[in-house]
Amino acid sequence: MFWKEKQLNQMNSDEWESLCDRCGKCCSLKLHNEISNEIFDTSLVCKLFDVKKCSCKNYSERHQYVKDCIKLSDNNIRSISWLPNTCAYKLVSEGKDLYPWHHLNSGSYDTIHETGNSIISSEIKSESEVERNDYEDYITNKITSK
Ligand code: SF4
Numbered sequence: 001m002f003w004k005e006k007q008l009n010q011m012n013s014d015e016w017e018s019l020c021d022r023c024g025k026c027c028s029l030k031l032h033n034e035i036s037n038e039i040f041d042t043s044l045v046c047k048l049f050d051v052k053k054c055s056c057k058n059y060s061e062r063h064q065y066v067k068d069c070i071k072l073s074d075n076n077i078r079s080i081s082w083l084p085n086t087c088a089y090k091l092v093s094e095g096k097d098l099y100p101w102h103h104l105n106s107g108s109y110d111t112i113h114e115t116g117n118s119i120i121s122s123e124i125k126s127e128s129e130v131e132r133n134d135y136e137d138y139i140t141n142k143i144t145s146k
Pocket residue numbers: 019020021022023024025026027072083084086087088089
C-alpha cells in the first residue's frame with residue numbers, strides 16, 4: 001500500500017504508473033468557454049483513445065500525435081481543475097485513500113468498469129468521428145468555472 005505511505009513525489013516510476021486507475025476520464029474532450037470561463041465535459045474522446053480497451057492506443061509516444069495531452073506530475077496535479085474527483089493522483093495528493101474498486105485494492109483492472117467508474121460504460125465516441133463545429137452537441141456536464 002505504497003500510496004498510503006508515500007507522497008506523489010516520493011513514488012518511483014512503476015508506482016506512479018500503477019496508480020492510474022485507467023478510468024479514461026482525462027481522455028474525454030473538455031470544452032472551455034472563454035467568455036464565461038466554464039469548462040464542460042463531453043462524451044467525445046481523444047482520437048488516440050481506444051474505446052473498447054478504455055486506454056490510450058500509443059501512450060508512450062502520444063505527444064507526437066496529441067500535443068496538448070497533459071503529462072500529470074506532482075507539480076501540476078493540484079492546478080488541473082478538470083481532473084475528476086475519482087482520479088487516483090488527485091486522491092493521493094489530497095491525502096485520501098483509493099476507492100475499493102481501484103485495481104490496487106481489488107486486484108483486478110475490471111472492477112472499475114464493473115462498478116461503472118470508467119467512461120467505457122458511457123456512450124462515448126471518438127472526436128475523429130465528429131465535426132469540430134458539432135462538439136458542443138456532446139456536452140454532458142459542466143465541470144467547473146475556472
Ligand atoms: S483521471 Fe486520473 S486515474 Fe483516471 S485515467 Fe486519468 S490519470 Fe488515470
